[in-house]
Each structure stands twice: as C-alpha cells, then as structure tokens.
Amino acid sequence: MMILRSSPASPFGRKVKMALSVLGMLDRVDVVNADTTSPSDSIRAQNPLGKIPALILEDGTAVYDSRVIVDCLDGLDGRGILVPPGQRLLVLRQQALADGLMDAAILQMYEKRFRPARAPCAKLARPPARQGRAGTGVCRSIAERAWHRCPAHW
Ligand SMILES: N[C@@H](CCC(=O)N[C@@H](CS)C(=O)NCC(=O)O)C(=O)O
Numbered sequence: 244m245m246i247l248r249s250s251p252a253s254p255f256g257r258k259v260k261m262a263l264s265v266l267g268m269l270d271r272v273d274v275v276n277a278d279t280t281s282p283s284d285s286i287r288a289q290n291p292l293g294k295i296p297a298l299i300l301e302d303g304t305a306v307y308d309s310r311v312i313v314d315c316l317d318g319l320d321g322r323g324i325l326v327p328p329g330q331r332l333l334v335l336r337q338q339a340l341a342d343g344l345m346d347a348a349i350l351q352m353y354e355k356r357f358r359p360a361r362a363p364c365a366k367l368a369r370p371p372a373r374q375g376r377a378g379t380g381v382c383r384s385i386a387e388r389a390w391h392r393c394p395a396h397w
Contacts, residue, residue, distance in 0.1 A: 244271065244272070244273050244301065245271055245272045245273070245298060245299060245300055245301055246272065246273050246274075246275050246298070246299040247259060247260070247263075247272050247273070247274045247275070247296055247297075247298050247299075248275055248276075248277040248285075248286050248289060248290075248295050248296060248297040248298075248299070249274055249275075249276065249277065249295050249296045250276050250277055250278070250279075250295060251276070253295050253296065254345045254348070254349070255294075255295065255296055255308070255309040255342070255345060256295055256296040256309075258296075258309050258313070258341075258345075259296045259298065259309055259312050259313065259316075260274070262312070262313045262316050262317075262325055263316065265324065265325065266316055266317070266320045266322075266324060266325070268316060268319075268320065272298075277295045277297075279293055279294060279295060289305040289307075290305060290307040290308075292307070292308075294307065294308065296308070296309055296312060297312075298312045298315065298316075300315075309342070310335075310338060310339075310342065313325055313326070313338070314326060336384075337381070337384055340377055340380050340381055340384065341377075341381060343373065343377050344373075344374055344377040344378060344381065347371075347373045347374045347377065348374060351371070
C-alpha cells in the first residue's frame with residue numbers, strides 16, 4: 244500500500260486524489276493527514292520542503308511535489324492516460340498553469356491566515372492579477388486544445 248500525506252483542504256492534495264481516481268488507484272493508497280504547521284509531523288522527514296502532498300511508495304521512497312507524483316502515478320499505471328505521450332508538452336504546460344493559479348490562491352490565503360494584522364507587501368498583492376491571467380489561460384487552453392478530450396477527463 245502506498246501512503247499519501249495530504250490534508251482535506253489542500254488543492255494540490257486534491258489534484259493527486261483526482262489523478263488516483265482517474266487511474267482507478269484510490270484503493271492502492273492510504274491517505275494520512277499531515278499538519279504542515281507542526282514541527283513534529285513526519286512530513287518534514289518525508290519532504291524536506293515540509294509541503295504536502297507527498298506520496299510514499301511501497302518501497303518507502305517519498306515522491307514530491309504534486310507534478311512529480313502525477314507523473315509517477317501515470318508511469319505506474321502505464322496507459323499514458325494523464326500525460327499522453329503525444330501531448331506531453333501541452334499537458335505539462337497546462338498543469339504548470341493550473342499549479343500557478345493554486346500557488347497564487349494559497350499565497351493569498353496564507354497572507355490572510357498567518358499575517359492578518361499587517362498590510363500585504365507589493366509582491367503579495369500580485370496574485371489576484373496572476374490568478375486572473377492564469378484563469379483566462381486555463382479557459383483559453385481548454386477551449387483551444389485537445390487535452391480535455393483524453394478519455395479520462397472530467
Ligand atoms: N508545488 C507544490 C506545492 C504544494 C503546496 O504548496 N502545498 C501546501 C498545501 S496545499 C503546503 O504544503 N503548504 C505548507 C507550507 O508551505 O509550509 C506541489 O505541487 O505539490
């Protein structure tokens with residue numbers, strides 16, 4: 244059995260859970276919640292970055308981050324469903340865009356949750372514009388290209 248270190252609120256964790264679902268691999272993974280704010284949580288030993296998700300393979304190898312996990316799962320599955328060989332660049336670019344959108348949203352959430360009393364710095368004010376551009380990019384990409392016609396899309 245593999246172990247997925249994640250948490251219910253993590254968008255990157257959900258991405259991996261969706262990948263597992265699409266590949267029909269949910270029953271091969273135990274999800275173990277991680278508390279990234281706790282210094283005693285073993286996630287820091289599994290991923291030096293202290294971030295979730297991390298996938299612990301059956302031989303104990305820890306795989307991170309979510310892009311690498313998705314690629315790893317696709318390789319284990321072997322059918323090329325998530326990252327079809329002929330569309331690799333397009334799909335990975337799409338993933339980078341969606342990941343960037345989530346990064347920007349998470350940054351905003353952390354700013355509110357962990358630094359409520361201070362005015363955000365100029366750099367942290369950039370995510371909304373980035374999210375807007377990224378959202379537009381995702382929509383354009385979906386409208387223009389064929390990745391969503393892969394058999395396992397939702
Ligand atoms: N690039 C990483 C991003 C992962 C990430 O930002 N995870 C957040 C939760 S959704 C996290 O672990 N944050 C804790 C921290 O930054 O200390 C991935 O794709 O897995």
